[in-house]
Amino acid sequence: MKVTVDGAELVARPGDTLASALVRAGRRVLSQGIYTGRPRGLVAAGAEESNIFVQVLSGTGEPMVRATEIEAYDGLRVRTLAGKGLLPAEPDDARYDKTFAHTDVLVVGAGPAGLAAALAAGESGARVLLVDDQPRPGGRLLASRSTVDGLPAVEYVESVRTRLAACPEVTVLNRTTVAGYYDHNYLVAVERRTDHLADPPAAMARHRLWNIRAGQVVLATGAHERSIAFPDNDRPGVMLAASASAYAWRYGCLPGRRAVVFGAHDGSLAAAIDLADAGMEVVAVLDVRDAVGPELAAALAARGIPVHPATPVLGTLADPDGVLRAVLTSAGDTVDADLLAVSGGWNPAVELFSQSGGRTAWSDAAAGFLPDQPAQRTFCAGALTGAVDVAEALATGASAGAAATRATGHEVSEVQPPVVTGSARHQEPPAAYFFVDSAADDRVFIDMQRDATLHDVRRAVGAGLTSIEHIKRYTTIGTAADQGRGSGVLAVGVLAQLSGRSMAELGTTTYRPPYTPISFALLAGRDRGRLADPERVTAIHDWHVEHGAVFEDVGQWKRPRFFPRAEESMNDAVRRECAAARSGVAMMDASTLGTIELQGADVGVLLDRLYTNVFSTLAMGRVRYGVMCGVDGMVLDDGTTARLSEDRWLMSTTTGNAAKVLEWLEEWRQTEWPNLDVRCSSATDQWSTVALVGPRSREVLAGVAPALDCTVEAFPFMA
Structure with missing residues (x-):
């Protein structure tokens, strides 16, 4: 496959990301x-990437995406960014939609723990959604490179996929x-359906x-x-260790x-x-x-690689291009290298656990913040709980999946x-080790996307700021597109050491949804253009269209404004229509006016209390105009009400206030005068006027x- 980056063509293989x-x-x-303006390169292979964002130029386009999260396809065109991308000038013609799902067990994440959880739940017969x-x-x-149940890891994954596919639910x-992740186990997810396709089907929604509800x-x-x-940890060639391994394997x-x-920690070894x-030649650990x-x-x-304990960088x-060429160690050595693989x-x-209302707590054993007290029906598994070994992740996943399934009433x-x-x-x-102190603290980068450094944190502490939330706002650490995935806890660790307080005391910043950006196009879904707002039309709308009506939007209604003839202007058409009304006859489709039917023996009493004039004396077959005021004495609405029989009335309201007036009637009927025999119902769509x-x-x-x-x-005025 061929992809183009900044005008230069690259060759990609199936399964590649752009990175x-x-x-x-x-x-x-x-x-x-x-x-x-310092040169930057890739630092990660996944969501931790904070340096390399690109603007996608091919297909529908996207202003700003991590290079590590773009699947390569033939014809992909991008340009690299130093800052923000630009919104495309062309309209977005892609389709977006939304759907709803109810499930017994929702499993978020399909790594080793997620697969084990989904398998335990799915083979019990529960309805399972694995995302x-x-x-x-x-x-x-x-x-x-491990083996699981005697199979190479990749083959084990395929075996689990096969077993899950055999589960009908x-x-x-x-x-x-x-x-x-919101209250009552309500979660929102974004499915990217066609971004990886060079030629997506026209009928398929790009995102869903x-x-x-789980x-x-x-x-x-x-x-x-x-x-x-x-110092100088931002050079191209400095990369996270597990990411470097992922690129290789x-x-x-x-x-x-x-x-x-x-x-x-041992993971770096x-x-x-x-x-x-x-x-690769690994010259030192x-x-x-x-x-x-x-x-x-x-x-x-055994591989001839020396390990140097208690030796930080x-x-x-x-080199002249700003790319890594050597590493300086605390032992005084200068080690030539073009890759420095780092893992703290x-x-x-x-993030999702915190969004759900759960509390986190610092763990010295894991050297990280772990889920502590869930606020909803939530189970945690895998590396989220500090289980970084594959075996531990699989075990915690199976256990969590079984426990969640039993909580739904299924037997496991x-x-x-x-x-x-x-x-x-x-x-x-592991060691809770966050930074190497240095006099060159303006080159010790904490958040590379914001170019925020140790010097910035030190200055904030010197200004008297003590909360990590305040430090975040003062330094902008964690406010860029990665939302602090790579810099958030690192900044807490720096603050802890500079201020002499513990990680547990400082805690983390607040994790707010969305975890990843959601486009306005996706939120709108298919509800855009004419579908952006419901369009209400009257029973004789088609007649208006056939006779050339120019419509105006009133509330959500399409109401005829005037009916021009030939090249007639609006003023000429209105003059003609007014002359017809004064000298001959004219009609107007007034079906857009709100219509409320009221029934009961006490309707007249209720109307006397809500209108400024008396309605209880209205004779059957007659109509009366009334003004309705709010509690502040200001006009709320006006209209006419007809008495059709002894206990049946028909009220008209202005077009835009139909729902408001009905709510007003119900509020007083239900809360202040529940003893009155009155029933109200909307009848706007049932009557043509x-x-x-x-x-x-x-x-x-x-x-x-x-x-x-x-x-x-026989048919007098207001009859």
Whole structure:
């Protein structure tokens, strides 16, 4: 496949993202800091990416999307951004729609934990909806070299897909992101249906908005890899360690040739093994901890890779293009490298859990904020709970899926978690290590998308700010398009160290929906153009159209304004129509006026209290005009009311106030005078009304209703 980036053609392979195609092509410098102008490159392989956003020019187009979240297709055209994209000038002709779903168990995330949860729930017979933002389920299993139940990880994923497909009540939505978690287990998800297609079917909606009500929710949203801040940590070539491994093993492309790995947990050592086994030269592993996992250290030693405990990175050096060429260590070494793979730990993706009202708590064991107290019918599993090992993720997922299913009333047999082999075990606890202090704090970047640095946080603390919410607003850290996925917890860690307070005391910033942007086009769905607002028409609307009426919008009604003839202007047409009304006869379709039918013995009493004049004395067959005022004495509405029989009345209102007047009647009838025998119902759509005026109007009425005596004596005014 061929894709075009900034006018240059690249070759992409099936399954590539735009980011992996760029890595394969050796493109290092792809953007620049919006304020500093410093060169920037890819730092991640997924949602943590904070540097490289592009504007999609092909197809429908999109102003600003992460390069890591765009599926490559033949003919894809993009331009890289340093800042915001531009809204396209052309109209968006794509279709958007929405749908509603009710399910016993909703599973969010189809990594190892989500798959295990969905399988436990689906094979019990419960109605299950599995939602995942990736093109195919599996999550990190797609880049894993472990075996699960004797199968390679990727083949195990396919076996689970087959089993889920055999469950009649299981629905799997790929390319679908849950963007909001609201009260009463109501969640909103965005399905991207055609963005990956070079030539999407014209009849298929581009995006679909899912409104989901779930009996129980299993959150298996995973975790975002956290970086470590140090001087010049923004150079192209500095990348998150697990992302570098994913590029190598999931996409088959190496993000460098000679690597240094720098971390604060055993996962960074596992990434170093993955990179070495993929063919990259790993020259050193630097770890901030005094001790590392012995099994992983032995595996690295067997590959000839030295591990340096208690040795942080102090800075980097760049070539003339600004790309990484060497790493400076606290041991005084300068190590030549074109890749620095960094991992400070994992930030569980608690955004949806927090949106649901759940509380999070800092865990020293996981070196991250974990779900603590759920506020709704929510279960958590996998890396979201700190279970970063594949085996632990599968076990917690199966357990959560079974528990959620039992809570719906379905029986679940005992679930045996799969057996995992070949996966690195995390033996030593992670370190809560966030940054390397330096006098060059204006080059220690905390939020690269905002070009916000350690210097900015230090200045905020010096100004007396103590809350992470205030720090966020003062420094703008976490306010860019990534909404703090990569910088939020990192900023909390920096603030904790600078202020001498604990992570538990500081907490996190508030996570608000939507988790990912939702376009206005999707919110509108098909309700745009003529469907943007309901169009109400009268029973004789087609006659008006046939006779050339010019319509005006009154409320939601299409009401004829005038009927021009030939080249007649509006003024000429109105003069002609007025002359006809004064000298002959004219009629107007007044069906748009509100009509309310009232029944009961006390209707007259109610109207006496709500109108400014008396209605209870109105004789049957007669009509009376009235003015209705609000509690402030101002006019609320006016109209006429006819008494059809002893206990049946027909009220007319202005076109725009029909619903308001009915609500006004019901408010007083139900709350102040419930003892009155009155019933009110809207009848606007059930009656057609034609106003007939002019000196010859009685002749016309007599012709339409020959049996009706239309003389003045028999049919007087307001009768």
